[in-house]
Amino acid sequence: MANIPYKIYLSEEEMPKAWYNLKAVMKELPPPFINPATSKPCTAEELNHVFCTELVDQELNTRDQFIDIPEEVHNFYKMYRPSPLVRAYCLEKKLDTPAEIYYKFEGTNTSGSHKLNSAAAQVFYAKKQGLTSLTTETGAGQWGTALAMACAYYDMPLMVYMVKVSAEQKPYRKAVIETYGGKVIPSPSVTTEIGRKILAQHPDTGGSLGCAISEALETSMKKENCRYVLGSVLDHVLLHQSIIGEETKAACEKYEIQPDILIGCAGGGSNFGGLIAPFMGEKIAGKNNMEIIAVEPASCPSLTRGRYAFDFGDTGQTTPLMKMYTLGSGFIPSPNHAGGLRFHGMSPIVSKLYHDGYFSARSVEQTKVFDAATYFARCEGILPAPESAHALKVAMDEAIKCKETGEKKTILFGLTGTGYFDLSAYMSYNDGTMEDHIPSDEELEKGFATLPQVEA
């Protein structure tokens, strides 16, 4: 085998020119979105009121395994891609494991995460369609930052509903979004009907992604020539994120690396879906038998403790219904959860693959996640985003298992971003005040009670 460098960089010419559409290779597809008003599958026309037309086409495309990346988006990608596949030599040494550990590092752009891969594409399509503004939500802030960066590049006004607790925990994240020209509104807010209703019911709420989505959607529907864009969950977002998996696969092939275990963190499922896409395609075709693991927080455990059911994507219950693993749109994670990945549901594609047994899922508590993040920062130098550190934690667990069994497995995980805006969470970890919250079955039942009744 070739001598493997610390960092494998593909050249710009080697960067994939098409995204990988998992739906074209899945044996069974997730069911279509349901319009709650008609109880019928949503039509493209209905979706066009909410999303850009080309994104709707991508959302509904089950035919083409590869979808060309427009040249303009490819050029945007070149500002920060290809991203490196890193051999974690220092971590391997510190853990004293026979395992080989690799991570695909998506934190090399200014926004600090993989979210820019979809932001670059979504704003391009919005501009091409002649839209004059966009709205979105952001939880931890990475999506809002990435989108603000892309909007600045394409000169597109942007309004970001930011989960209130995140806006308070991360004032600098808000400042970056504003520097790129985005307008930030902590959610729930009094600027929307839904925000006012949620505030009346829960005046002290720290907000949730579900609330912020409702507000962003309401605003986009009321504003002319405005559309809503989402940074995760939807099929077209996973499509854009497939660039992560394609580059990873190309780098692995270049150095004859064959991962035994592939690990990604899962919030709404976009980086996980993107990282696994081409590997999963091969797995479905019986060409590999890789172990694939999604990692989520114990405080928001949609895959490991959720139900596979039709549900709304937002707390205000205004989106189409999607079949997914969900804790119920009324579930709001504990405000002391600082580790990101706070969405109540999971991407329909990821949910369907999980339901069909193609991968497993684990949940981890945030103090353990920060133990892993700190350990990693001290040997590999990168300060990981708490979200990414979920995948890291399980990669380290697997490497420690290898030490115990003597197996020399190849472990690859997605390091989706950096944690420089998560320092208040690191501070609470460092001073010992960080707590874990694992919802009780009774708490989860309250969320499940908000699931809509949908006829089969």
Ligand SMILES: Cc1ncc(COP(=O)(O)O)c(C=O)c1O
């Ligand atoms: C750095 C980072 N990693 C992972 C995620 C999880 O999102 P997703 O599951 O859509 O990849 C987020 C979401 O905000 C993030 O900021």
